[in-house]
Amino acid sequence: MDGGLHDLQQAVSMGTTIMAASFDGGVVMGADSRTSTGSYVANRVTDKITPLTDSIYICRSGSAADTQNLSRYVQWFLEQHGMELGEEPAVSTAAKLAQEMAYQNKNFLQAGLIVAGWDRHDGGSVYAIPLGGTLVKVPFTIGGSGSAYIYGLCDKLWRPNMTEEECHAFVVKAVSHAMARDGSSGGCIRTVVISKDGVKRSFLPGDRVPVAFGELPAPQRQPQVQA
Amino acid sequence: MSGIGSGYDLSTSTFSPDGRVFQTDYAQKAVDNSGTVIGIRCKDGVVLGAEKQLISKMLESNSNRRTFPVDRHAGVACAGLAADGRAIVSRAMAEANNYKSFYGDPIPGHVLAERLATYTHLFNMYWSVRPFGVSTLLASYGKEGPHLYLVEPSGTMHRYFGTAVGKGRQGAKNEIEKLKLEEMSCREGITAVAKILHQVHDEEKGFEMELAWICEDSGRQFQRVPQQLAEEAEAAAKAARLENQEQALGKLDTSLAELRQELAAAAAELRQELAEQRKELRQELAEQSKELAEQRKELCQELAEQRKELLAAVAASEARVAAAQKPLVDLVTAAMSALADSNIQPLPHAARQEQEEAEAEACSGSDS
Numbered sequence: 001m002d003g004g005l006h007d008l009q010q011a012v013s014m015g016t017t018i019m020a021a022s023f024d025g026g027v028v029m030g031a032d033s034r035t036s037t038g039s040y041v042a043n044r045v046t047d048k049i050t051p052l053t054d055s056i057y058i059c060r061s062g063s064a065a066d067t068q069n070l071s072r073y074v075q076w077f078l079e080q081h082g083m084e085l086g087e088e089p090a091v092s093t094a095a096k097l098a099q100e101m102a103y104q105n106k107n108f109l110q111a112g113l114i115v116a117g118w119d120r121h122d123g124g125s126v127y128a129i130p131l132g133g134t135l136v137k138v139p140f141t142i143g144g145s146g147s148a149y150i151y152g153l154c155d156k157l158w159r160p161n162m163t164e165e166e167c168h169a170f171v172v173k174a175v176s177h178a179m180a181r182d183g184s185s186g187g188c189i190r191t192v193v194i195s196k197d198g199v200k201r202s203f204l205p206g207d208r209v210p211v212a213f214g215e216l217p218a219p220q221r222q223p224q225v226q227a
Numbered sequence: 228m229s230g231i232g233s234g235y236d237l238s239t240s241t242f243s244p245d246g247r248v249f250q251t252d253y254a255q256k257a258v259d260n261s262g263t264v265i266g267i268r269c270k271d272g273v274v275l276g277a278e279k280q281l282i283s284k285m286l287e288s289n290s291n292r293r294t295f296p297v298d299r300h301a302g303v304a305c306a307g308l309a310a311d312g313r314a315i316v317s318r319a320m321a322e323a324n325n326y327k328s329f330y331g332d333p334i335p336g337h338v339l340a341e342r343l344a345t346y347t348h349l350f351n352m353y354w355s356v357r358p359f360g361v362s363t364l365l366a367s368y369g370k371e372g373p374h375l376y377l378v379e380p381s382g383t384m385h386r387y388f389g390t391a392v393g394k395g396r397q398g399a400k401n402e403i404e405k406l407k408l409e410e411m412s413c414r415e416g417i418t419a420v421a422k423i424l425h426q427v428h429d430e431e432k433g434f435e436m437e438l439a440w441i442c443e444d445s446g447r448q449f450q451r452v453p454q455q456l457a458e459e460a461e462a463a464a465k466a467a468r469l470e471n472q473e474q475a476l477g478k479l480d481t482s483l484a485e486l487r488q489e490l491a492a493a494a495a496e497l498r499q500e501l502a503e504q505r506k507e508l509r510q511e512l513a514e515q516s517k518e519l520a521e522q523r524k525e526l527c528q529e530l531a532e533q534r535k536e537l538l539a540a541v542a543a544s545e546a547r548v549a550a551a552q553k554p555l556v557d558l559v560t561a562a563m564s565a566l567a568d569s570n571i572q573p574l575p576h577a578a579r580q581e582q583e584e585a586e587a588e589a590c591s592g593s594d595s
């Protein structure tokens with residue numbers, strides 16, 4: 001069109017890589033941090049892993065607006081539900097609520113979601129809610145545009161009964177590979193580990209993201225030496 | 228209406244001066260008059276049992292239900308107005324369905340109980356409706372384990388490990404307290420429930436018993452207790468009741484015999500006492516009559532003497548009178564003969580009266 005502004009008229013969308021995997025005693029969720037409008041990166045440090053309750057999180061992909069608002073509804077429902085229930089809501093309940101909203105409004109939404117977390121009944125669990133509003137309980141799942149590039153990798157690397165560290169390493173590796181191949185994924189890697197002991201967030205800056213084959217490594221910062 | 232303490236029972240939207248809502252109390256009374264319904268929470272589940280009064284001799288058995296499944300994992304037993312109970316059941320089913328379709332999980336027992344209580348309570352707040360005449364025992368088995376709740380017409384809700392409502396509730400509660408529920412399985416529980424229902428039922432008319440449970444044996448699903456088990460439980464209950472009655476009869480017999488013995492002893496003692504008293508009295512009587520006879524004799528003697536004396540006195544005074552009269556008679560005789568000799572005529576009566584009046588006037592006339 002007029003050379004440049006066209007991209008900004010696109011919807012703000014998360015061409016994304018998100019994933020969640022269960023290990024012995026909890027779940028690890030991971031995501032890149034890129035939000036783009038067309039080819040313009042609107043946010044390079046996005047947090048796509050949003051809390052629904054203290055111990056349930058949701059990975060969002062698709063329209064940033066749709067998934068943000070959907071998440072806020074689910075947060076609200078879960079808060080009400082927790083009060084009626086007299087305890088923390090189950091992960092399955094959170095997933096069901098997200099799924100129901102995604103499904104009932106499928107014609108108006110663009111939302112690919114992963115709900116994961118820990119509750120005292122089921123321990124750690126992962127639920128995938130892809131575009132149409134299906135709800136599937138899975139040992140691990142990947143989502144977003146970047147996921148297409150790493151199905152083989154994940155199928156190869158995922159094992160049941162991993163330790164927390166093994167699982168965390170698996171998630172970081174998988175997301176970094178997707179970020180390398182997918183132009184719509186990139187930036188940093190955010191992870192959330194949820195277990196009975198609580199929630200641990202970690203953040204891997206862009207220059208520390210492991211490089212895939214053929215990529216140029218980021219220039220390493222040199223320690224400043226006084227002349 | 229005003230100032231006489233009446234009119235406070237017409238609506239649930241009016242409090243009485245001492246803070247009661249009479250319509251709510253009346254609804255509770257409807258429950259209190261119904262057949263007994265009891266529930267116990269055993270170690271592996273919940274058992275509900277209902278005593279159903281027979282409406283008609285021609286009623287098909289098992290056609291007037293008191294227990295109802297609400298979901299796979301929950302069910303209720305209703306005491307009170309059966310029709311109101313069905314309304315509660317239908318609401319409970321709706322709540323269970325709604326929860327499941329919204330949250331994807333079966334409704335937890337306490338949420339269902341709370342929602343039923345809220346629903347029931349609504350009917351205590353508006354003049355246009357009346358409270359439910361129903362107490363609902365709710366049994367559920369979910370993630371939290373087996374639970375038993377009671378929802379009352381006022382909208383109160385409590386969790387119990389055993390409770391009873393209806394006519395025989397007091398006796399039933401006493402019996403439930405004696406059970407060791409934490410050691411009892413539901414298999415044993417159904418017999419216990421059947422026994423209690425038969426024990427607290429005290430009418431000539433028979434009744435139909437309905438048992439339902441939710442436990443490991445029922446696959447954690449609410450269901451009526453299988454017919455064979457229910458029949459076994461009922462047979463055991465009837466046998467126990469018979470035994471109880473026989474025992475009570477035996478006790479009565481022995482106490483009757485004791486009483487009889489006591490009575491006989493008391494009677495003998497009394498008889499003896501009576502005889503003694505009689506004897507004493509007779510003796511006393513004899514003495515008294517003897518004394519009396521003596522007194523009489525004395526008195527008679529005295530009387531005779533006095534009479535003799537009196538007669539003598541009378542004779543003496545008569546003689547004295549005759550002696551005194553003699554000179555007078557002589558005088559009169561002499562006067563008469565003298566008068567006859569002198570030939571003086573006595574005045575006729577009228578002339579004599581005139582003369583007397585004239586003399587009297589002459590005496591008083593000088594005063595005027």
